[in-house]
Amino acid sequence: MTPISTTKPQLEAVIFDWAGTMVDFGSFAPTQIFVDAFAQAYGFNISLEEARRPMGLGKWQHIEALGQDPDVGPRWITQFGRPLSQDDVRHIYEAFIPLQVERVGAHSDLIPGALSLVQDLRKQGLKIGSTTGYPREVMNRLMALTADKGYLPDCTICADDLAAGSRPGPWMALACVQDLHIGAVSHCVKVDDTVPGIAEGLNAGMWTVGLALSGSPAGWTLAEFENADEDERRTVRERVTPMFEAAGAHFVIDTVADLPAVLIAIEERLAMGLRP
Known part of the structure; x- marks a missing residue:
């Protein structure tokens, strides 16, 4: 069951990376x-x-x-x-x-829990943005495939869309803010499996969440993740988490399936007047 926050909602959008975050478990x-x-x-x-x-x-x-x-x-x-x-x-x-x-x-399969997460976020009134290191030509193909599987963000900004450039600069994340008509960057959460993706969110003034067990740093296939025991998962967490913490990530979780509890924690911080 998705946790329910008792604070007045302030978050407006979650901006997800693609490979290793929402699709392609190990970013292969x-x-x-x-x-x-x-x-x-x-x-x-x-x-x-x-x-x-x-x-x-x-x-x-x-x-x-x-x-x-x-x-x-x-x-x-x-x-x-x-x-x-x-x-x-x-x-x-x-x-x-x-x-x-x-x-x-x-490599277009959605990461377990990703689709239900997005559905729940939309029910809560949150907008779904996305940024990616993929060029637009690749994303046109990938988005067509994930749309058939039920996932299509409200906006997608690609690495070659903007003259200013891509990560670790803030430009793709800020383009999402503009496209989604977000009132404050502090009301956005950037979720990513890479350090440059975390830097993108931080440079844009957003809350950031790193992923320790899906994505490139962990390098696991979905089968390896599902078959790993808790000791094996702990070993990878202890290797990957410090990378994200050193980069300034506000939170580090295993996969996007664990995001709801973090969003509650962010809402509580916003209610106390805290900002990223």
């Missing part, structure tokens, strides 16, 4: 395709773990960050005799996009 679609895009474009190998490190950034920026990674960057220079250039980034990005569009459907 983008990470595996970065591995494949580097290999296809240049015959260059990166590991899944390396591909995960910049998760949360826009995909162009993600490729740039991999070129500066302390492990990936030197290997690139050894193989090609020069650092990763903007032309290289463009070539890898152009390999990435069709692969992502082609395969995003295989």
Whole structure:
């Protein structure tokens, strides 16, 4: 049963990330395709773990960050005799996009509890926003698939929609505020499975919630999560939670299914005059 708050509601919107937060439990679609895009474009190998490190950034920026990674960057220079250039980034990005569009459907299942959560939030009068590191071309495909499964946010802002840029800047989250006609950024909650996504919410002046067991830092498949015992879950929480706390997240929970109790806590803080 969803907890009920006794305070006067002040929250207006919850803004969710996509992969690792609402769909694609372990955020495998983008990470595996970065591995494949580097290999296809240049015959260059990166590991899944390396591909995960910049998760949360826009995909162009993600490729740039991999070129500066302390492990990936030197290997690139050894193989090609020069650092990763903007032309290289463009070539890898152009390999990435069709692969992502082609395969995003295989990772479009909603995370358990996500759909019922959104339905409950809408019954409470909250608006549903979303931001993503995916480009619009990928999101058009993904949103069509999730709409058939019952999930379509009131607005979705993509990494390539805004001239100002994407995460960790506040611009995508603030675009949601504008599109949803929100009265105060402190009445919004940003939920994300990545540190750049938490920074996005903080920079926009919102409450932020990190996800410890779904998403990229945990790196679990849904089956691994469901089969894990409490000791295994605790081990991952103890590894991931400090990352979000250091980034400034106001709350850290396991998955979006645990969000209702956090929203009550935020409502209580707002009622006391507290702000993010």
